[in-house]
Amino acid sequence: MRISVIGCGYLGAVHAASMAHLGHEVVGIDIDEAKIASLSAGRPPFFEPGLPEVLESATATGRLRFTTDFSAAADADVHFVAVGTPQVADGDAADMRFVDAAFGALVEHVKQGDLIVGKSTVPVGTAARLAALIAERQPGATLAWNPEFLREGFAVKDTISPDRLVYGVPEGEAGERAARLLDEVYASAVAAGTPVIVTDYATAELVKVSANAFLATKISFINAMAEIAEVTGADVTKLADAIGHDARIGRRFLNAGVGFGGGCLPKDIRAFSARARELGRGESVRFLEEVDSINLRRRTRVVELVREAAGGLAGVRVGVLGLAFKPHSDDIRDSPALEIAMRLAEAGAIVRATDPEAAENARRRAPQVDVVDSTEEAVRDADVVVLITEWPEFTGLDPEEVGRLVAHRTVIDGRNALDPAAWRVAGWSYRGLGR
Ligand SMILES: NC(=O)C1=CN([C@@H]2O[C@H](COP(=O)(O)OP(=O)(O)OC[C@H]3O[C@@H](n4cnc5c(N)ncnc54)[C@H](O)[C@@H]3O)[C@@H](O)[C@H]2O)C=CC1
Numbered sequence: 001m002r003i004s005v006i007g008c009g010y011l012g013a014v015h016a017a018s019m020a021h022l023g024h025e026v027v028g029i030d031i032d033e034a035k036i037a038s039l040s041a042g043r044p045p046f047f048e049p050g051l052p053e054v055l056e057s058a059t060a061t062g063r064l065r066f067t068t069d070f071s072a073a074a075d076a077d078v079h080f081v082a083v084g085t086p087q088v089a090d091g092d093a094a095d096m097r098f099v100d101a102a103f104g105a106l107v108e109h110v111k112q113g114d115l116i117v118g119k120s121t122v123p124v125g126t127a128a129r130l131a132a133l134i135a136e137r138q139p140g141a142t143l144a145w146n147p148e149f150l151r152e153g154f155a156v157k158d159t160i161s162p163d164r165l166v167y168g169v170p171e172g173e174a175g176e177r178a179a180r181l182l183d184e185v186y187a188s189a190v191a192a193g194t195p196v197i198v199t200d201y202a203t204a205e206l207v208k209v210s211a212n213a214f215l216a217t218k219i220s221f222i223n224a225m226a227e228i229a230e231v232t233g234a235d236v237t238k239l240a241d242a243i244g245h246d247a248r249i250g251r252r253f254l255n256a257g258v259g260f261g262g263g264c265l266p267k268d269i270r271a272f273s274a275r276a277r278e279l280g281r282g283e284s285v286r287f288l289e290e291v292d293s294i295n296l297r298r299r300t301r302v303v304e305l306v307r308e309a310a311g312g313l314a315g316v317r318v319g320v321l322g323l324a325f326k327p328h329s330d331d332i333r334d335s336p337a338l339e340i341a342m343r344l345a346e347a348g349a350i351v352r353a354t355d356p357e358a359a360e361n362a363r364r365r366a367p368q369v370d371v372v373d374s375t376e377e378a379v380r381d382a383d384v385v386v387l388i389t390e391w392p393e394f395t396g397l398d399p400e401e402v403g404r405l406v407a408h409r410t411v412i413d414g415r416n417a418l419d420p421a422a423w424r425v426a427g428w429s430y431r432g433l434g435r
């Protein structure tokens, strides 16, 4: 099929390359010239495992190209919109300027019979509003909403082999045709038996935000238990193992630590709350405000643990391991690690931080943090070592070797990812979160 993908960020670039990999003819369109130049040269503008390979192989087939010229969309029949929906600067809501601009520009180039597919995570009601715009400007085109559930770090795999597909479509003939076209786009996943849920716009939009709200709630639930464990001497990781054996609960997403960050979970629960308030249903999701507070308190807790361990922060040397919001990503959007590093530096600590992939992004965003290129440099002469992003490079460190580099053997494990016994045997004072 001939596909256009509008917005080539973490979601769109992976979607465009993966669709071309699956045999479609794809043009990726973005307003960011540097990003398009990089993608056109076969270089991913961000770190994502597996993306360089699909980008290279798909580009070599001639089926994948990138441009800033929206008129290139005219050659495609199915158009995915994957632009950003960040939090507005002065509130909780999603900033819809990028979606509105992208739809406004795209609709000029779509023709009779085309299918426009929203992928961005949007407040419920957006698709109905945009469908009205399309009906006015190009009545022969149809809108579908097809939310995306990929995880950064596994984005290519999740795109090629999703665990479910959700199509929000209009009623009647147009909706049936839209679902058939999407089945063709995702033919390999459909043939592999991937569950397909065909529904209305509002349900499709809500599936996406409620999935992220549930995941965020699960993480904050275990972090709330960590807070109780901290005052009772209980061990939250053992607790998570024990409740996780109940298949109704499950162990996944019960890792207590500094909590969730990234370009999605935090802003999505806030945007959901804002939209629920607009709909007069604020109380239905008021618990998400608590989920957010629990999550943010964990960042403060790590700063306090460093202060306690070192007897203050001014002049204390802190080696911070990790800057990305999670391992296998260079994404520092709302990263707990970067925020903690910045707060420690602002409180007068001498912070040296490192990350295998996010160092460059962190340097640009937080010049007040001394971002270094190796673990050795980060921990050398440190009074306290803080692990915040559980990259294998960090969790696999030998406590004896690291111990020879630091000034004091004090470690704070912000992800409960180290083996406390091994570090204690090597003479470290070990503190986890909730254990
Ligand atoms: N990153 C992820 O793992 C996932 C993201 N999402 C959702 O997908 C959407 C995009 O997220 P990301 O890719 O992470 O954001 P991003 O910020 O990495 O990418 C957004 C891209 O859209 C481009 N853009 C902005 N305005 C444009 C316009 N008018 N025309 C063309 N391009 C334009 C930007 O230049 C940027 O390259 C968001 O709604 C997000 O919530 C959903 C699932 C997973």
Ligand SMILES: O=C(O)[C@H]1O[C@H](OP(=O)(O)OP(=O)(O)OC[C@H]2O[C@@H](n3ccc(=O)[nH]c3=O)[C@H](O)[C@@H]2O)[C@H](O)[C@@H](O)[C@@H]1O
Pocket: 121, 148, 149, 150, 151, 152, 153, 212, 215, 219, 252, 253, 254, 255, 256, 257, 258, 259, 260, 261, 262, 263, 264, 265, 325, 326
């Ligand atoms: O809408 C999105 O953009 C995506 O958001 C999340 O994906 P992602 O943000 O890539 O990362 P996750 O693996 O979900 O982790 C999110 C955050 O939660 C934290 N986390 C995760 C699991 C856990 O047990 N504990 C925990 O603190 C991670 O460290 C990370 O900061 C969802 O998992 C995806 O399904 C969704 O598509």
